[in-house]
Amino acid sequence: MTNSAVRMTGVVKRFPGVVANDGVNFEVLKGEVHALLGENGAGKSTLSNILTGLYRPDEGTIELNGSPVVFGSPKAALDAGIGMVHQHFRLVEPFTVAENVILGNPETPFVIDTGTTAERVAELARRYDMAVDPNAKIWQLSVGEQQRVEILKVLYRGAQVLILDEPTAVLTPIEAEALFRTLRAMTAEGRTVIFISHKLDEVMSVSDRITVLRGGRTVGTVNTRDTSTRELASMMVGRSVEFSRVVRQSPADPGNVVLSLTNVNCEDDRGRQALHEVTVTVGRGEIVGVAGVAGNGQRELAEVIAGMRSSTGGTITVSGNEVPNGRARAAIAGGVAHVPEDRLHTGLAAGHSVEDNMALKNYRTPLLSRFGLLKRNVITSQAGDLVSKYDVKTPDTATPVRLLSGGNVQKVLLAREFSTNPRVLIAASPTRGLDVGAIETVRGRLVEAADSGVGILLISEDLEEIMSLADRIVVMYEGRLVADIPASQATREQLGLLMGGAKMEVTR
Amino acid sequence: MNSNIFIVIAASAIFYGTPLFFAALGGVFTERSGVLNLGVEGMMLIGGVTGAWASLHVGGSAWFTVVAAICIAMAAGAAVAALHAFLCVTLKANQTVAGLSITIFAGAVGLSSYFANIWKVAENPVTRQIRKLDVLGLADAPIVGPLLFNHTILTYASWVMCAVASWYLFRTKIGLQLRAVGESPQTADAMGISVVKYRYIHTMLGGALAGLGGAFYSLAIVPTWVDGMTKGAGWIAIALVIFGFWRPGLTLLGAYLFGALQSLGTVLKSRSYDIPGDVLDALPFVMTIVVLVLVSTRFAHKRIGAPAALGVPYEREER
Numbered sequence: 004m005t006n007s008a009v010r011m012t013g014v015v016k017r018f019p020g021v022v023a024n025d026g027v028n029f030e031v032l033k034g035e036v037h038a039l040l041g042e043n044g045a046g047k048s049t050l051s052n053i054l055t056g057l058y059r060p061d062e063g064t065i066e067l068n069g070s071p072v073v074f075g076s077p078k079a080a081l082d083a084g085i086g087m088v089h090q091h092f093r094l095v096e097p098f099t100v101a102e103n104v105i106l107g108n109p110e111t112p113f114v115i116d117t118g119t120t121a122e123r124v125a126e127l128a129r130r131y132d133m134a135v136d137p138n139a140k141i142w143q144l145s146v147g148e149q150q151r152v153e154i155l156k157v158l159y160r161g162a163q164v165l166i167l168d169e170p171t172a173v174l175t176p177i178e179a180e181a182l183f184r185t186l187r188a189m190t191a192e193g194r195t196v197i198f199i200s201h202k203l204d205e206v207m208s209v210s211d212r213i214t215v216l217r218g219g220r221t222v223g224t225v226n227t228r229d230t231s232t233r234e235l236a237s238m239m240v241g242r243s244v245e246f247s248r249v250v251r252q253s254p255a256d257p258g259n260v261v262l263s264l265t266n267v268n269c270e271d272d273r274g275r276q277a278l279h280e281v282t283v284t285v286g287r288g289e290i291v292g293v294a295g296v297a298g299n300g301q302r303e304l305a306e307v308i309a310g311m312r313s314s315t316g317g318t319i320t321v322s323g324n325e326v327p328n329g330r331a332r333a334a335i336a337g338g339v340a341h342v343p344e345d346r347l348h349t350g351l352a353a354g355h356s357v358e359d360n361m362a363l364k365n366y367r368t369p370l371l372s373r374f375g376l377l378k379r380n381v382i383t384s385q386a387g388d389l390v391s392k393y394d395v396k397t398p399d400t401a402t403p404v405r406l407l408s409g410g411n412v413q414k415v416l417l418a419r420e421f422s423t424n425p426r427v428l429i430a431a432s433p434t435r436g437l438d439v440g441a442i443e444t445v446r447g448r449l450v451e452a453a454d455s456g457v458g459i460l461l462i463s464e465d466l467e468e469i470m471s472l473a474d475r476i477v478v479m480y481e482g483r484l485v486a487d488i489p490a491s492q493a494t495r496e497q498l499g500l501l502m503g504g505a506k507m508e509v510t511r
Numbered sequence: 512m513n514s515n516i517f518i519v520i521a522a523s524a525i526f527y528g529t530p531l532f533f534a535a536l537g538g539v540f541t542e543r544s545g546v547l548n549l550g551v552e553g554m555m556l557i558g559g560v561t562g563a564w565a566s567l568h569v570g571g572s573a574w575f576t577v578v579a580a581i582c583i584a585m586a587a588g589a590a591v592a593a594l595h596a597f598l599c600v601t602l603k604a605n606q607t608v609a610g611l612s613i614t615i616f617a618g619a620v621g622l623s624s625y626f627a628n629i630w631k632v633a634e635n636p637v638t639r640q641i642r643k644l645d646v647l648g649l650a651d652a653p654i655v656g657p658l659l660f661n662h663t664i665l666t667y668a669s670w671v672m673c674a675v676a677s678w679y680l681f682r683t684k685i686g687l688q689l690r691a692v693g694e695s696p697q698t699a700d701a702m703g704i705s706v707v708k709y710r711y712i713h714t715m716l717g718g719a720l721a722g723l724g725g726a727f728y729s730l731a732i733v734p735t736w737v738d739g740m741t742k743g744a745g746w747i748a749i750a751l752v753i754f755g756f757w758r759p760g761l762t763l764l765g766a767y768l769f770g771a772l773q774s775l776g777t778v779l780k781s782r783s784y785d786i787p788g789d790v791l792d793a794l795p796f797v798m799t800i801v802v803l804v805l806v807s808t809r810f811a812h813k814r815i816g817a818p819a820a821l822g823v824p825y826e827r828e829e830r
Contacts, residue, residue: 057701057827078703093698095691097816106691107702111684156702 007069008033008164008195009054009085014063016049023049024060025219031164036186036196038206038227040239041216042438044408047199048090050216051166054197055087056080067164078107086157090168092149094141100124100152101137104159127155131185147178154185165189166197171205183209201239201438203232215239239439249446252454255474257286260323261458262308262339262427267317269307277303279482280317285427285458290449292473292490293462294498300482301462302344305431308460309341310334311349322426335364338426342416342433344462346409350416353405357397358386360404361419389418394444410441417448428452431462446472466495478502513657520771520778522657526643527732528763528770529666530555530724530741534748535755535762536669536676537720541592542752543680544713545693545706545820546599549610551721552745553617554591558584558722559729560623563632563736566639566729576639581665581726588722589715591617596714600707603824619739632736641665641731663731665723669763676759689713693818696825706825721745743796750799753806756816769795 009031016024024046031037041047052058054065056074065072067083074080077087094103101121105111111120121137128135133151141149150170157165167186171179186196186209200206206213207227215222215238222238262285271277277300285291295301306312308319313329320326321337334341343349351360362371362382371378371385386400395414397407404412413433420428430449434442449472453459463469469476469490476493478486478501486501513519534551541548548554562584569579591613598609617623627633641663643650650661680686691699692709700706724744729736747769755762776791 076703077701081703087701089701093695093701095694095698096819097694098687098691102687103698105684105687107688107699107704113684114682115684115687 006033010066012064015061017061022219028221029214033195034190034193035211036198036209038210038213039199040206040213045216046219047216081160084163086162087166088153092153096142099138099140103152104155131188146173164195168199203235249450255289257289259287260284261287263320265318267314269303269314277482281484285460288453288456290453290459290461290473292469292476294469295479296502297464299479305429308429340420340425340428342430344431346412346416351404354403356401357415358383358400361386361389364419364423393418410437413445428457428459518657523774524767524771527773528766529669530727531748531769532669532763532766533724534721535751537717538748538752539757540713541717542821543689543693544710545818546710546714547606547822550595550613551748553614554588554718554721555725555741555745556618556623557591558588558725560626561587562726563637563729564630566637567635573639584722584726585719589719592715592718596711600710606822624738627736636735640734673759673763693820696820747795747799750802754802
């Protein structure tokens with residue numbers, strides 16, 4: 004084909020213990036938006052890191068515009084016209100937008116002329132319909148604006164091929180729409196866009212063609228207009244996956260209250276009131292979903308119940324016993340388990356081994372320690388049992404948690420939390436960032452726990468998740484619970500309105 | 512009028528502050544690249560002893576000898592700094608430990624004392640030293656004479672260096688890229704800037720300036736070699752980098768403030784004020800502690816902008 008922009012053939016990349024890319028074939032045509040679709044760990048990021056010169060492939064060839072190339076560094080790839088917009092931005096926070104854009108550009112003069120540079124950057128931004136002030140400092144910008152700076156950086160360097168790694172993960176729907184318009188403006192000029200994602204809907208709406216990766220191999224490339232989300236989903240996971248309301252083995256018992264909050268108030272990190280008179284109960288075996296747009300007090304709610312944050316009023320009881328304010332150890336002793344949204348920082352000690360992390364909650368018990376000395380052999384064997392019970396994929400229990408994939412990290416966390424036989428589980432965004440298979444596993448574990456009588460407060464932004472798992476749904480808006488609805492009566496539309504702050508009679 | 516105590520202290524603050532500024536300016540460059548250098552004290556002493564050796568052994572005119580001594584001291588400081596860069600950048604060692612080891616290895620009762628012994632520099636006073644100049648014959652002019660026109664050539668050089676360093680850091684492309692390496696090496700690397708190269712060069716530049724500061728002690732202040740003669744000036748320089756918010760201009764002011772504290776003892780003693788000498792000698796270090804406590808508050812950290820990647824080795828292919 005003459006109009007091929009990038010062609011990667013038989014690319015293999017091995018890391019210690021894993022083959023991240025196992026003979027990937029991938030071809031992108033000039034002027035198209037080409038989606039690279041796959042679960043977490045399918046090899047998308049590795050493939051793009053090879054294309055941008057960060058990793059060197061162990062085998063395989065790369066052709067750019069029909070001629071073979073070898074990139075020794077990101078600079079070499081950039082010079083050849085391949086630019087990457089990373090999922091985690093590569094920006095220098097104290098610098099201005101313009102300074103970030105000109106950074107490392109060989110055409111920047113030795114003495115920087117701030118005015119001219121800002122003007123050129125502003126002009127480029129206007130051309131692609133991106134609103135951003137070239138003289139603003141990065142830390143002053145919203146996430147959406149920071150992403151525009153990333154795009155400007157690669158455009159300024161004259162990139163003909165742009166790779167965007169899960170660009171919408173951090174965007175609001177409106178910002179995502181604006182991004183899609185920008186991408187269209189770029190392909191209209193003949194530039195090529197590689198769009199990495201695991202979201203089916205946006206891949207369908209933005210791309211011309213789609214290549215699906217699974218387990219480090221190419222499953223196939225399809226034309227977007229000839230395919231469907233259902234077909235893509237089954238290509239992605241290798242089987243068809245349906246999300247529907249789960250079937251419970253034993254029904255919830257909302258009358259038998261295990262967790263009860265009465266008029267709870269608390270402040271956020273900046274001292275502003277984050278929870279306003281929150282009152283909610285969770286019954287034995289009941290899953291109560293907390294829906295809401297992030298930042299409406301969900302994090303503070305979870306932390307108050309887990310004893311990580313002091314309330315400024317109200318009471319919290321677990322199985323009828325009041326939990327002392329702001330004491331995590333007392334909350335644990337009272338039967339509260341907590342799966343925080345930030346798994347690797349709040350949930351686990353990322354650099355510690357799987358077995359140490361699994362012992363973190365009950366190391367004080369006579370089972371795991373005596374006279375303050377740890378029983379290493381018991382800790383190891385406990386971890387071994389949990390690893391096999393929860394199907395954690397890890398080379399051994401001495402492996403640091405940070406080396407595991409997202410799904411396995413979450414399994415370690417769930418295993419530890421359930422190992423203390425809690426009465427109440429607070430789960431904050433438990434499936435965020437996980438791939439489809441891991442999501443299924445985690446949800447299965449939650450339902451299993453509820454069946455065994457644990458009361459679960461499921462805090463999630465994912466309406467699909469809440470509607471399929473919860474027995475009852477409450478909605479948080481600006482620190483208040485604005486609705487309490489049985490899940491069987493809730494509709495997406497109604498919840499979406501409530502999350503957006505629309506007024507409604509609370510059905511209680 | 513020029514014997515007024517404030518003018519005397521101000522003039523000697525500039526004199527004593529000059530080597531502190533050299534070492535601290537070196538620290539600004541090194542830390543801006545993201546490398547923490549706690550080996551400054553050791554590098555200063557190595558500069559001091561090699562400078563003293565050169566002034567005793569390099570022949571030629573007095574000017575040539577002094578210039579050669581300065582160059583040799585700077586090269587020696589840079590060589591020790593190259594070792595630090597190798598440990599921190601190439602081997603990705605813990606930078607605190609590496610820096611402390613270098614001070615212990617190269618400093619007092621270490622390599623510098625060893626060189627002094629085998630070269631026998633301590634036994635001979637340095638005759639070809641760096642002397643104060645009488646610029647335009649204005650050295651005795653009231654007030655401005657001692658403050659502006661009666662300094663060593665190195666003090667005048669330090670003023671030029673201060674201006675050039677500010678321009679380099681904040682107006683040039685290389686300065687921008689240097690700061691990017693210290694703030695976010697991942698970003699710099701992705702934009703094709705060599706983190707390793709920038710860190711090596713600026714660590715060695717820092718070492719050269721520390722060596723220059725050391726030579727100022729053995730060629731101008733003392734002026735001869737005495738074991739451990741910098742007496743902790745390297746540590747003050749490290750505090751000065753923070754005190755100066757990683758900016759050359761503020762660092763110069765800070766250096767003169769500490770220079771004033773250091774000279775206070777000498778000046779007050781010569782005027783028979785009855786203050787114990789130990790108390791006066793301790794002043795710069797008390798001040799160092801106060802400064803470090805103040806800038807260590809969370810507020811200060813947010814505001815003053817330490818390079819975000821300071822002290823963190825950069826690894827590319829983490830997985």
